[in-house]
Amino acid sequence: MAMAALRREGRRFATPLLSPNPANALRSSLVPYEEPVLSGVRCISTQVVRNRMKSVKNIQKITKAMKMVAASKLRAIQTRAENSRGLWQPFTALLGDTPSVDVKKNVIITISSDKGLCGGINSTSVKISRALHKLNSGPEKENKYVVLGEKAKAQLVRDSKKDIELIMTELQKNPLNYTQVSVIADDILKNVEFDALRIVYNKFQSVVSFLPTVSTILSPEVVEREAESGGKLGELDLYEVEGAETKGEVLQNLAEFQFSCVMFNAVLENATSEQGARMSAMDSSSRNAGDMLDRLTLTYNRTRQASITTELIEIISGASALEG
Amino acid sequence: MFRQGSRFLSRASTMRWCRPFSTDLPAEAAADSNFVEAWRKAIPNVEPPITPSSFMATRPATPSSIPSKLTVNFALPYSSELSGKEVDMVIIPATTGQMGVLPGHVATIAELKPGVLSVHEGNDISKYFVSGGFAFVHANSVADIIAVEAVPLDRIDPNLVQKGLTDFTQKLSTASTDVEKAEAQTGVDVHSALNAALTG
Incomplete structure (x- = not known):
């Protein structure tokens, strides 16, 4: 009598329960279609979730650490960038801001970072550089790139390799200083012929906003030509020039000094933007990892709860079957 | 009554101080309009980049009389x-x-x-x-x-200046190549200028 009841109960429960224990000879004999794959499925699912939780937690730790590093670097470099902002203003006041100047040999200096994981600042400066190239292209015009930083190099080499004149990387291996930047500026001046240099960089505004900026530097000959023809630089002729024998010589020195000063500020601003962008990118990714971890924890707990409930049902039903 | 009036006046004056913030950055006005127009025509789907003049406060115009400072x-x-x-x-x-x-x-x-x-x-x-x-x-x-x-x-140490001056003078006399000579000459110039500044 009891055996018959057990058999009845067992048949009713065994099918949906997916017995974890194939050693239960009674039940396995009762359910002939049970597949061996399904055995222990419950354990595996929690194991998978647990593994994913562990990896997400590790990723979150890494992104949090990177955010901290970026934040501390940002604080150091931000003050330096802000202090260097006084440096280019006198030049702009004297020589004007002439992005629309029409000259033959344009050199576009793209400043980017060496490392990735810093949002879209590198692709922005590459996009602006390409657009400047397009804007200034035409018959009898020459456009060349000078690339600073690994990331812009990777993007520009793909489609405009023949236009790249000079590539410099590992700018930020040592902390940036004026001497280092003026050596770079000197290298560029020696190796590249230009009528106008256009420096493309990201100006730091706040941790979340960067302004793509173009600074224009004219060669001494173009400055003289523009000053004589009037227009924006017309006022330059009113200035008395003291120093070397000729005006051209002073203008040459002036243009070189302007270039190094503007470059210094541009490199610092871009480095600051890089750290800021990295900080906000890492912040959002650690937040994403946290969200994901929450979801996974929920799934994990739900699965665990379900398995406990199932086990309880098994025990209770078994017991009640024995009683009945 | 007058107490109230003075308070009102002072508030008015502080408000006048607050005003200039809205005109702090004459960003659009200072930018090169030709450039922005040409950019918009050639590359319509990318915003034109900022140029340095938009970050700068405009310099005052030349006054008619000479200022005192x-x-x-x-x-x-x-x-x-x-x-x-x-x-x-x-x-x-x-x-x-x-x-x-x-x-x-x-x-x-x-x-x-x-x-x-x-x-x-x-x-x-x-x-x-x-x-x-x-x-x-x-x-x-x-x-x-x-x-x-x-x-x-x-903040300049006179002893170090003297030492540097003698060092570079020695280097100048023993320099063989043009680069060495130029470097030593620069050193001598800087140190003698420093010396003159300290003593004079």
């Missing part, structure tokens, strides 16, 4: 020593000789040589030793001085 901006790569400071006179070590700049000075571009830059403000005179750079004097009584390095004169 000179506005000085003194910038170094790592700091702005003076920014928009109103002083009586500056003496600039130009390559052609010491150049005193008073308000209403004729517009000038001058190269600097290593020497003493002194800023006169009433009875206060602050002296810096600058290593070289440029100075622009604008017609509107604004002087911009840019130097690669500058230190207040009282």
